[in-house]
Amino acid sequence: MxxxxxxxxxxxxxxxxxxxxxxxxxxxxxxxxxxxxxxxxxxxxxxxxxxxxxxxxxxxxxxxxxxxxxxxxxxxxxxxxxxxxxxxxxxxxxxxxxxxxxxxxxxxxxxxxxxxxxxxxxxxxxxxxxxxxxxxxxxxxxxxxxxxxxxxxxxxxxxxxxxxxxxxxxxxxxxxxxxxxxxxxIPNPIDSIYENAAQRNLRKTDQIIISINNGFSKLKNTSKLMSAFSRIHNENKNVTLQLVGIHFEANGMAHKWAIEHNIEGGIEFLGHKSNSEVIDLLRNADILVHPSLEESFGNTLVEAMAQGTPCIGGKYSGAVPWVLDYGKAGTLIDVRSTDEIYSAIKFILENEKEWKKQSLASINNVKERFLLPIVSDLHIKKYHTILNEQNENRNEKQKSQSSG
Structure with a gap:
């Protein structure tokens, strides 16, 4: 120590x-x-x-x-x-x-x-x-x-x-x-598991989809999600999309875009939230949709999985497939396609058996790969490896100098 x-x-x-x-x-x-x-x-x-x-x-x-x-x-x-x-x-x-x-x-x-x-x-x-x-x-x-x-x-x-x-x-x-x-x-860690999948159920009504992004940009691709959701909402007025993050506040950039395109119905623009507030929102949601075109990791995905919330992400979006265990712990689609986003959301919301399967797989994925004690131990092992290699190199150099 x-x-x-x-x-x-x-x-x-x-x-x-x-x-x-x-x-x-x-x-x-x-x-x-x-x-x-x-x-x-x-x-x-x-x-x-x-x-x-x-x-x-x-x-x-x-x-x-x-x-x-x-x-x-x-x-x-x-x-x-x-x-x-x-x-x-x-x-x-x-x-x-x-x-x-x-x-x-x-x-x-x-x-x-x-x-x-x-x-x-x-x-x-x-x-x-x-x-x-x-x-x-x-x-x-x-x-x-x-x-x-x-x-x-x-x-x-x-x-x-x-x-x-x-x-x-x-x-x-x-x-x-x-x-x-x-x-x-060495992946980013999650603090703990907040709920067991067996204690959660897919809502029959008043279902909630959530997406968390910082920035309303082409890279974050949230406009495609909003367009797909408008089709969901036209079919079922009891489904809500919650958008969290910078540029997603009421009357913010994303909200104005949705109004301009006449697709703001059923969308809650919540803006920036603290980490504890985000966890509560994820725990209360039925699906997380992560439409980003590129991610180096995807903390939001891990936080959602820790709540047993099924995730939808991009199969070409950088680290997303790896985080979702290549589709074993979530749904992978081409998030550039509004049709694929719409179909994936609709399938999970209407298929309780699949929802429960993904919910349990999500929690197991986090337990096996992203829990804080696992990640902390990996860091300590890496530090010791580096310091041991440095000491070995120093000793080799000293031996070489003394022999010379």
Whole structure:
């Protein structure tokens, strides 16, 4: 248990309230995301490991250092998009400086951008979890200059990193093609199973479909889902579609699009929700439809499966088939087709036997692959492998020098 682990990543401070003693309660509101990383840290804390976190926040003007039981959190100011001019050099310098001062044994960075570069430039053994395909991000987002800079940051990281982790089979294949090395997969974790499938039943009436996406874009493909749902709703007014996430609030971008196309009937535009609120919504839904055209992982799918909520996702959508165990724990379709989305929803809502089968398969899939203790143990094994290899290389080098 003597291993001291550094995490360099976006995080949220609030989830660590039971582990830290902030001098200012407002500090609990800091952070820029990274729910999956937060879960990983909590899992390592639960195992008794000492953790030191290095992160950035654009809402502060000076360094903040928070101490707690077995955890320290260092938060540094982050500039706006102007930071692309010097390729995040100030932010990277902040992170690198405090990482080098720490007594951690290994630094684990998440995403292949500023956090990864800081880890690479530090004097600590490193491992980097790659969580997206930078080229696809560049192609599918409108802020091209910003994404182009980040693409080249990613290229730097992949060409210099000694130790990489993929969070899905999709990212593993991408990395192995880029680096021509074998890459381990360690998936994003889920906290726990909230309900047993046997305790749930498909509603006979007032059925609820849910979809959770951040951004109303071509990549997220939610317009196809809304179009398919309009056909469902025309046939059965008792079915509701709940849309959650940024751009899906009432009178927001997606809502205005639906009104323009006269398909807003039966759709609830709920907007952004906290993680606990999302879990409650998923637990109460009959189906999750994930229409995204590309996913590097798909946390929402795992969260839905943990509630025993059957999932529909894209068979060509990056990591989605792998997360859904190639259709054994969900329905895989071509989400570019409105007809296929419509048919898949209709079949599951009208087939209770299939619904129960998928509900149980979903929970078993999570139990076997994505539970936090399983994922935490995989990380610890990876850290020890890296440190053991480094020690062996150091010993070999010393022997070679002494023999020479």
């Amino acid at each position: 003597s291993l001291k682990i550094g995490i360099c990543s976006p995080i949220l401070v609030g989830p660590f309230s039971k582990h830290i003693n902030p001098t200012n309660p407002e500090y609990l509101k800091l952070g820029t995301g990274g729910d999956g990383v937060v879960r990983i840290i909590l899992g390592l804390l639960n195992m008794g490991y000492q953790i030191e976190v290095f992160t950035l926040d654009p809402n502060i003007n000076e360094e903040i250092h928070i101490h707690g039981d077995n955890i320290k959190i260092h938060i540094f100011p982050s500039r706006g998009k102007i930071k692309i001019i010097d390729v995040f050099s100030k932010e990277i310098s902040y992170l690198k400086k405090i990482i080098n001062k720490s007594d951690i044994d290994i630094i684990h960075a998440h995403w292949s951008y500023e956090y990864a570069i800081a880890a690479l430039k530090s004097n600590k053994p490193h491992v980097i979890t790659v969580r997206d395909n930078a080229l696809n991000v560049l192609k599918n987002f409108n802020d091209k200059i910003y994404r182009l800079v980040r693409y080249f940051m990613n290229e730097y990281v992949l060409s210099h990193a000694k130790n990489l982790i993929a969070n899905s089979l999709y990212i593993q294949k991408y990395l192995e093609k880029k680096t021509r090395r074998e890459i381990d997969i």
